Amino acid sequence: MPELPELNPVIHGKLRLALLSLLSGVEEAEFTWLRAKTGSTDGNLGAQLLKLEEAGYLTVEKKFVQRKPQTLYRMTETGRQALTAYVQALKQLLGAAIEN
Amino acid sequence: MANIEEQELKDRLTLIESMIAEGRRTTESWGWVFVLWGVAYYIAIAWANWGRPSLAWPVTMIVASVLTGVLASLNASRQPGTTVGRALMAIWIAMGVTTFCLMLSLGITHRLDSHISVAVVGAMLGTANAASSIILKWKMQFVCAVVWWTTMVAALFTSENLTAIIFLTAIFLCQIVFGIYGMVCESRRNRASEARQGASHA
DSSP: OOOOOOOOHHHHSHHHHHHHHHHHTSSBEEHHHHHHHHTOOHHHHHHHHHHHHHTTSEEEEEEEETTEEEEEEEEOHHHHHHHHHHHHHHHHHHHHHHHO | OOHHHHHHHHHHHHHHHHHHHHHHSOOOOOHHHHHHHHHHHHHHHHHHHHSOHHHHHHHHHHHHHHHHHHHHHHHHTTSOBOHHHHHHHHHHHHHHHHHHHHHHHHHHTTOOOHHHHHHHHHHHHHHHHHHHHHHHTOHHHHHHHHHHHHHHHHHHHSOHHHHHHHHHHHHIIIIIIHHHHHHHHHHHHHHHHHHHHHHHHO
């Protein structure tokens, strides 16, 4: 019987998974846009984004636009590969569950 | 695997799918740009006929470009950057710069007449609308491209008066009417998106 894959714990968190999925569909996104799409609080969102950044799954750029601070997030190639691997593992686990 | 765990994994897959779709769903608003440029064309035509023709087109086009740039940058700062958005922007900026340089050069060298100017505008707008409609898979915008291509051909085969009437009609249909239609579509899409987000946050 083949060994079942383990799910990446960094991505498995619901909010972190939602953030990575959102960022995979865009080139870059602002903090406020991510907050609106996930309905999360500033503190929680900031903490989860930091975890993803520390894992190397996204990069952050802070700048001023029309004198207002803007924080932009971009998904890295490592992040994209990790999300793809996570989805494959998820499908494999679900496939095993259906077979059982 | 317990049923509860299996359901959780399925929920994760659904979450990924819905978030990717939400990210790609553009909420950018561009209908107003068509209306603004439609009005700008009418102002330039009226000014050229009853005022100073040499100044009318360049001044109106520069003012319209600056207005578009300022309003678009205010709108874009709230939206995430997407590849589709950048592709569409590239098409319209390239078309705008090409048309402006070509018309200005033709005007300065006295090679521009009403037939040529309408044909050039028709060709450029037909190309940009067609490219955008193919990217967005938007049939209504492709209809606009066909109208502009028809205008381009007609401008070279009809009288000056008829060319003017065809041009004014094309502006009305493809800029004013299509722009308002685009704004209505965007408003409906944004309302639906807000409703979806409200449901998912509940």
